[in-house]
Amino acid sequence: MLSSEFFAPTSKEVPSEAKMISHQLMLRAGMISQSASGIYCWLPLSVRVMNKITNIVCEEQDRIGANRVYFSTIQPADLWIESGRYEAYGKEMLRIKDRKDNNFLYSPTNEEQATDVFRKYVKSYRQLPLLFYQIHWKFRDEIRPRFGVMRGREFFMKDGYSFDMNFEGAQTTYRKVFKSYMKIFRRIGLTPVPVQADPGAIGGNMSHEFQILAETGESTLYYDKKLLSSTDDKPSSIFAVTDEKYDPKASPIPETELAISKGIEVGHIFYFGTKYSRPMNAFVLDENGGKVFPEMGSYGIGISRLVAAIIEASHDERGIIWPEAVSPFGITILNLHTKNEKCREIASQIYESLLSTKEVLYDDRSISVGEKLADADLIGIPYQIIIGTKKAEIGIVEFKNRKTGEIVEMSIDKAIGRFQ
Ligand code: P5A
Numbered sequence: 001m002l003s004s005e006f007f008a009p010t011s012k013e014v015p016s017e018a019k020m021i022s023h024q025l026m027l028r029a030g031m032i033s034q035s036a037s038g039i040y041c042w043l044p045l046s047v048r049v050m051n052k053i054t055n056i057v058c059e060e061q062d063r064i065g066a067n068r069v070y071f072s073t074i075q076p077a078d079l080w081i082e083s084g085r086y087e088a089y090g091k092e093m094l095r096i097k098d099r100k101d102n103n104f105l106y107s108p109t110n111e112e113q114a115t116d117v118f119r120k121y122v123k124s125y126r127q128l129p130l131l132f133y134q135i136h137w138k139f140r141d142e143i144r145p146r147f148g149v150m151r152g153r154e155f156f157m158k159d160g161y162s163f164d165m166n167f168e169g170a171q172t173t174y175r176k177v178f179k180s181y182m183k184i185f186r187r188i189g190l191t192p193v194p195v196q197a198d199p200g201a202i203g204g205n206m207s208h209e210f211q212i213l214a215e216t217g218e219s220t221l222y223y224d225k226k227l228l229s230s231t232d233d234k235p236s237s238i239f240a241v242t243d244e245k246y247d248p249k250a251s252p253i254p255e256t257e258l259a260i261s262k263g264i265e266v267g268h269i270f271y272f273g274t275k276y277s278r279p280m281n282a283f284v285l286d287e288n289g290g291k292v293f294p295e296m297g298s299y300g301i302g303i304s305r306l307v308a309a310i311i312e313a314s315h316d317e318r319g320i321i322w323p324e325a326v327s328p329f330g331i332t333i334l335n336l337h338t339k340n341e342k343c344r345e346i347a348s349q350i351y352e353s354l355l356s357t358k359e360v361l362y363d364d365r366s367i368s369v370g371e372k373l374a375d376a377d378l379i380g381i382p383y384q385i386i387i388g389t390k391k392a393e394i395g396i397v398e399f400k401n402r403k404t405g406e407i408v409e410m411s412i413d414k415a416i417g418r419f420q
Pocket of ligand 1 (some may be wrong): 108109110111142150152153155157159265266268298300301303304
């Protein structure tokens with residue numbers, strides 16, 4: 001991709017409305033454009049990041065046998081009246097009427113709809129366990145949308161829904177998803193802290209949050225230091241709790257192992273038994289022809305919040321530092337002197353050679369050297385190949401690691417070879 005054709009409206013100004021660093025950087029890097037309070041347009045850089053996250057999520061969810069679907073974003077209110085949540089959900093739900101005066105709503109979550117699809121098609125114990133997931137837009141009319149996409153009203157979520165014959169089956173599925181989530185966050189380049197949580201409005205009796213440590217997080221975590229180095233991915237064998245529940249006397253965390261940090265909730269999973277299957281009369285027949293209401297769970301990842309959380313966890317004073325796994329491009333080529341023929345020739349040669357193996361952003365714009373370098377650091381692609389006049393004459397380019405800031409001079413062939 002050529003920067004001259006790529007839409008990333010970067011800016012030096014720190015937007016005054018943005019308090020959180022990820023919000024500032026997303027605006028400055030031209031990743032999002034606010035449409036209304038808590039509602040954003042997602043511009044090309046952030047779309048590329050969300051696609052990377054989506055691909056990792058899908059790979060890991062497919063691996064555990066989850067079925068990807070798109071539930072509709074607009075749902076009939078009747079489904080929620082059946083489950084008993086239509087009134088209870090309150091003002092966070094965006095309610096809509098169609099031209100015939102029928103009541104609809106924009107999905108804040110899809111437990112009812114997953115249960116509805118299930119009851120239409122699944123009749124026998126032989127079809128269980130069953131796991132659906134989607135990656136789709138949600139709307140919650142939050143009282144206080146804030147920190148940009150961190151707490152939006154419209155946001156992008158991965159949501160999954162499971163159906164099992166009994167409690168043991170549901171526990172097995174819950175653990176499978178838990179493990180898959182740990183893998184997803186680690187593949188993205190983050191260190192997830194699983195926390196036993198209060199299930200809140202989704203309801204039920206077992207729940208974990210997945211938190212990412214960041215100074216700017218909204219939750220306070222009390223956790224066992226061992227969690228951070230642990231590769232254990234079973235629910236809560238090492239402990240973390242959130243602030244309102246922390247009681248040092250009751251805490252299983254030994255005092256010497258206790259760490260306290262702020263965290264950002266990027267995922268949340270729930271087991272809630274027959275809370276939806278029973279009132280919605282979703283059942284299957286067991287071996288003996290008996291009616292069984294499946295035991296359910298739901299599993300969320302805030303995909304759009306993750307974009308901001310990754311930035312909170314990985315940036316410096318110059319801008320974003322993308323973990324390689326989710327970077328919008330693998331590498332960027334900075335041609336500092338676009339009018340110089342030698343520079344153009346080298347930049348094009350490197351660009352053409354790398355295109356087949358890497359996603360490359362070639363900054364071919366005629367802007368000042370300072371602006372070009374600043375934009376590259378702001379956008380945060382992990383590797384930069386910098387081409388300047390003097391070194392270009394002798395066939396040398398600079399190779400910069402965005403994270404460490406280290407710059408190494410190398411031949412054109414070596415620079416290309418590093419990525420092929
Ligand atoms: C689980 C999947 C649910 O909605 N139903 C389907 C369950 N859980 S949740 O905790 O309410 O949300 C899941 C994750 O979505 C992100 N999230 C948000 N992101 C941005 N703005 C918001 N307003 C917002 N609300 C929730 C969080 O990452 C949360 O863990």
